[in-house]
Amino acid sequence: xxxxxxxxxPLSVPEGAIASLNCTYSDRGSQSFFWxxxxxxxxxxxxxxxxxxxxKEDGRFTAQLNKxxxxxxxxxxxxxxxxxxxxxxxxxxxxxLSFGAGTTVTVRA
Amino acid sequence: xxxxxxxxxxxFRKEGQNVTLSCEQNLNHDAMYWYRQDPGQGxxxxxxxxxxxxxxxGDIAEGYSVSREKKESFPLTVTSxxxxxxxxxxxxxxxxxxxxxxxxxxxxxxxx
Numbered sequence: 096x097x098x099x100x101x102x103x104x105p106l107s108v109p110e111g112a113i114a115s116l117n118c119t120y121s122d123r124g125s126q127s128f129f130w131x132x133x134x135x136x137x138x139x140x141x142x143x144x145x146x147x148x149x150x151k152e153d154g155r156f157t158a159q160l161n162k163x164x165x166x167x168x169x170x171x172x173x174x175x176x177x178x179x180x181x182x183x184x185x186x187x188x189x190x191x192l193s194f195g196a197g198t199t200v201t202v203r204a
Numbered sequence: 205x206x207x208x209x210x211x212x213x214x215x216f217r218k219e220g221q222n223v224t225l226s227c228e229q230n231l232n233h234d235a236m237y238w239y240r241q242d243p244g245q246g247x248x249x250x251x252x253x254x255x256x257x258x259x260x261x262g263d264i265a266e267g268y269s270v271s272r273e274k275k276e277s278f279p280l281t282v283t284s285x286x287x288x289x290x291x292x293x294x295x296x297x298x299x300x301x302x303x304x305x306x307x308x309x310x311x312x313x314x315x316x
Contacts, residue, residue, distance in 0.1 A: 099246070129304050138294055138307040139247075183246060190254065191237065191262070192305060194246040 098122060099186050101195035109203050114171040116198050118184030121165070127187040128160055128167045132180045133197065139183055143169060174202045206231045210295050210308035216316050217282065217289060225280045225311045227295035233306070234299060236278035240264060241292040250293075253278055282313065290315050 102117040116130075127146050131139035145151045145158040145167065157170040167186075171178055179202045184195040208229040217223045227236065235254045239247035249262030253272040267286025272278055278297075282289045292312050296305035 127304075138310045140307070141304045144304055190235065191249060191252055192247075193249075194239075196244070196246040 098193040099195040101198050105199040107201045114174050116169040118167045120186045125186045129185040130169045131183040134180045176202050208308035215313045220284045222283050227278045229297045233297035237296045238280045239294045
């Protein structure tokens with residue numbers, strides 16, 4: 096079993112819609128959870144971090160964490176063409192980050 | 205401005221050749237990391253270092269070597285033992301206790 100698994104893509108959504116991304120992790124001891132956005136050929140950039148159960152909102156992004164279910168998600172509201180990218184879920188594991196394979200999102204104009 | 209600088213941006217390696225990728229940071233971060241990314245895949249950890257003169261193997265260390273002689277620098281050598289080195293290499297750094305990483309811009313290595 097992979098340490099971090101993300102829902103398979105690609106995910107195509109119309110402009111203005113909500114994009115929903117899911118991630119599960121295997122290490123119950125993980126304490127910190129991150130979502131990175133990566134444009135093609137570029138390095139990842141941190142867009143959300145979450146450390147406790149519940150929701151965390153930042154602009155059009157909402158991260159949700161459920162440690163009991165070992166599940167973390169990212170919602171992108173009012174999706175824009177500029178949101179078209181690959182989204183990587185990352186989980187701390189002994190001071191290191193383990194990454195999922197990523198979900199590619201395409202926002203259709 | 206503080207940040208992480210990776211060089212070169214593109215690198216071509218001949219069969220049997222060792223190459224070294226540079227990573228320098230001026231963020232005063234203690235920890236540094238090297239990841240490899242293959243097309244359509246996530247990042248896989250090669251090596252990491254939490255303090256100067258100390259480093260640990262990650263999940264895919266075979267065929268790679270590193271050094272950490274200075275806090276600012278964490279070069280990665282891709283040796284001839286790495287049979288499939290073509291990939292996108294990312295260096296990152298963080299403070300201890302890691303609330304997310306800062307990434308460099310990456311080096312794209314191609315075997316010719």
